[in-house]
Amino acid sequence: MLKLANHARTIYQWLLAPLMLVLIYISAMNLVTTFFLLEKYRHETIWSLEHLNREIESTIHESQLYLAKASTRNQLRFQYELLWSRLPVVQSSLHQDPNLSSVPGLELMVNEVFNRVQAMDGYFSSEEELDTARLIRWISELEHDRENLTNCLVNDISAGNGRYSRAAWQDLLISMVAVGLAILLFLIIVSHLIFVLLAEQKRQRRQIDKDSLTGLASRDFILEKLNAFCEKKTDFCIVFLDLNKFKSINDTYGHQAGDQVLTYVAQQFQASLGKMGTIGRIGGDEFIWLIPSIDQQKITAYYHQLTQSLSQPLQFNGKQLPISLSAGAVQASACQYVPSTVLEYGDVAMYWAKSLHQSTIVWYGEIRNPPPLPVTIN
Structure with a gap:
């Protein structure tokens, strides 16, 4: 029974090393996947928010032209629809990218823009004359939204030391720590196996070097x-x-x-x-x-x-x-x-x-x- 237990322990020890190699491979692949996913989310998020910002800016500009009688209602309506179509894409990015939750107020800001634009849908689709005061107030609100969105992009998302980047680095750090721990465990196991192997060789050498009956040199x-x-x-x-x-x-x-x-x-x-x-x-x-x-x-x-x-x-x-x-x-x-x-x-x-x-x-x-x-x- 003891001999069987020793064999089982030996097999277990020698299986640990390849198992740890598999763990290192999985951890490394997780690190690489995390890195590319974070980069993908970052580019998609920045692209979506920048496009939203540009659409807001274009809508403000088109509204100002309309007030100055330099643009038609159809042109303003077309620009409004472009802005409206951009918002679902941004909201989808917010839900896909887990690190955007680290940027305080971003989701609330986008939802406010969405509600603000949605509230104007009936206003732009009607055939009635557009209320100048309401349009001016809406332009002011959009300018405020654009300013907040620009600050968020510059300070929290695009900046290397922003909240978004810090959250992304935390995810990468967790993956790197996992790889490091797997490598450390692998090295410990390999060192232990080498120690066991050397100890066994030393024991066998002692058996060869010693006379079994007297304990003198063989x-x-x-x-x-x-x-x-x-x-x-x-x-x-x-x-x-x-x-x-x-x-x-x-x-x-x-x-x-x-x-x-x-x-x-x-x-x-x-x-x-x-x-x-x-x-x-x-x-x-x-x-x-x-x-x-x-x-x-x-x-x-x-x-x-x-x-x-x-x-x-x-x-x-x-x-x-x-x-x-x-x-x-x-x-x-x-x-x-x-x-x-x-x-x-x-x-x-x-x-x-x-x-x-x-x-x-x-x-x-x-x-x-x-x-x-x-x-x-x-």
Whole structure:
């Protein structure tokens, strides 16, 4: 069940990134759409109001010409109908453009013009003589409307810092914030996924680098490090460590006892030798101590601390299991920094120490005419 939950969480995490990309795309498209819609509304609104303003101005001019006997009633009637036809277009623009509500009094102003023009419909359509006083009053009202409309166009709608522009920018800002948040969330999710991926790689690397039973460095890790030292021609030594009579412990007390011995010995290795180099298990009861130093006296002193810590038998199910080591060492410089030669000479030194039952480290350079023992590490 836990494994299934982990798989579900992994799938969920990896699906979040493409989902956030979709969200970014939708937010970006919304931003672009909002921008073009606002521009469309702005141009249509300005165009409609400017045309209305011009029609009002033309109607005022035609009315003044009529009063001056320079125009006919039919011409005035025609201009009135042009003004009347323009008003529904302006009212439609007011209803389509949501940002016009930010301009105070605009809708009321247009409605007043509409009512004023509508009230004159019967006056212009009748055959009676036009009332000069009423026409003059109507011209005055239209001039007042035109002045208000011009101020509204100049100060509130066309101006970059007007109320209409500020409302439009607020809409754009909301869309931009949505895009920014989507991008931020996407970056957070991608960063989290990268962190999870790196953590998983690190965990897998630790599993590769560590021996699963003892927690010491793995065979691959210790050999990789040895090869790196040889490539750089770093002065270093290796010490092969082998448990004496380990097979008899396994045969007599079982593999559980053998595993406990290996775990216990690994703990002592870390406590006594870990401060000076790296200890790795290369197989069975064999270990390598890789030391970035050629101070044999210091290495021997550390090894002596280890043998002292292992001098007391290990207690297992009421039985005492004596533990002892054989150790053979070699300096890499004596092998011309050839990894296979370093391993071969260290292995030979260790087997020589085992055959002599030595409790101290046997150095390859101290062996005269070493026997051709088999190499256990390639």
